Amino acid sequence: MSRTYKCPHCGAVQKAEPAPDHKVQVLCDQCGGRFRIPALQEKARLQTSVGHAAVREQIKAAADAMRSEDDKQKLQRIVDERRLGDYDILDELGRGGMGVVFKAFHRHLKRMVALKVILPDADDPETMLRRFKREAELHARLSHPNIVHVYDYGAIDGMHYFAMDFITGTQLTKIIGSPEFRLIQRLQVIQAVAEGLEHAHGQGVVHRDIKPDNIIVDAGWSPHVVDFGIAKATDTAGQENITRQGLAVGTPHYMAPEQFRPKLGPVGPGSDVYAVGAVLYHLLSGRTPFDADTAHQVLIRAATQEAAPIENTKTPSDEVIDKDLAAIVKRAMLKEPAKRYASAKDLAADIGRYLAGEEVEANPLSGKERLRRRMVKNRDIVRLFSMTAGILFTVLVTFIVVTASFRSRESDAAAKIQAAETALKGGNEAAALTALNGTATDLESGGTGLLLTGFGVMAAAAVVMLGLGYRLVRAPEKKVLVVAPTTRPDEIGQTADEVAVR
Secondary structure, three states: OOOOEEEEOOOOEEOOOOOOOOEEEEEEOOOOOOEEEOHHHHHHHHHHHHHHHHHHHHHHHHHHHHHHHHHHHHHHHHHOOOOOEEEEEEEEEEEEEEEEEEEEEEOOEEEEEEEEEEEEOOEEEHHHHHHHHHHHHHOOOOOOOOOOOOEEEEEEEEEEEEEOOOOOOOEHHHOOOOOOOHHHHHHHHHHHHHHHHHHHOOOEEEEEOOOOOEEEEEEEEEEOOOOOOOOOOOOOOOOOOOOOOOOOOHHHHHHOHHOOOOHHHHHHHHHHHHHHHHHHHHHOOOOOOOOOOOHHHHHHHHHHOOOOOOOOEEEOOOOOOOHHHHHHHHOOOOOOHHHHHOHHHHHHHHHHHHOOOOOOOOOOOOOHHHHHHHHHHHHHHHHHHHHHHHHHHHHHHHHHHHHHHHHHHHHHHHHHHHHHHHHHHOHHHHHHHHHHHHHHHHHHHHHHHHHHHOOOOOOOHHHHHHHHHHHHHHOOOOOOOOOOOOOOHHHHHOOOOEEEOO
């Protein structure tokens, strides 16, 4: 029996036949995007998605209820006319407490953009407007490949807006549980996010709301940080503070403790480092660091407990989390800001060292272990050194053995010559002749023995050399961490929304 599903890319309704034992990939007739129908074993995940969608709809309805009728009419007019100034409105991408984000096209610049339009708070529209303008100003400071750019800001008919890059990609949230999202790709995404945040911190901007929902991964697996709605300027001299005192801002599952416990210190770049660590924890373990029934309980656990250890557990892609990687996450998420990585750059650098197979700052090694890792990393050089040392040792032993044997035979020959001289002096010529003949025989056989010993040692050395050389040639090449994804982010982890057939 066929069922009706909604494409997660464009929203078009498609009919398809669900399969009981495996996923069926569907090609959307409208946009050409691919998505998967959930198998029976994935029904729980589908129900969770539906539950989250219901919560989002409730939030959206509550936010809409707070708007004045005039604002609602203005917004509706934009939607109906499909236009705001020079921007053609193509689709609604999302809606939150502060505004609505549209997919739009700038007619003069011929550019696709994400257009964020403010929805003023009916209770305090002036503060909301200042906050919106503040977001645009802080966001416009930034120019980094892993941060969405802001191009334009303005107001038309009382509706304030700013235009950003339109990123064709997928929210990180949607692909966390995918087995096709490999460990190295997860780490490289987080490394790039940390590098982008280092740029923001250098410009005096702290994001304060890093979470998977605010990271968009494009088709080339490059992440883009979005939504600076609650960003904070660290260079606040002479600037107005528009955040109410004592108000915790952020997302509970990823918030640094100092964001809701001011006694721990001011909110700063270290708060973003914690959030990146929490996102990395989620990416590696498939679950948030702290979970509870309410946001308040989540914050209590985050303030009083340590996240469950993830060492030796497996990622959603069935790869083991080792001690070094667990140590990186743990250090980024330390309660005290001063004990975390000093900067997002340091976190990115430690992830880079891990990817390169080097010692990580979060887990210093003993001298013995450091030597062992260096030997493993440079095993070709170690093997060559071992082969050379073995040959030299063999030559040395051969020289000692041959020399000792030669001296022993030389000593025996000298003794026999002395005996021959004694016999000759005593007039016993026959005995003297016998002794001299024995000496000649011993010297001749000794020379042959020494020659054979030398050839034997040389043959043994040649065999050792050939054996080590063969092993060196046949040794597997070093594993190079290279990402060569066969699919795009929008092709994995996507579950279609089932549409009720009435």
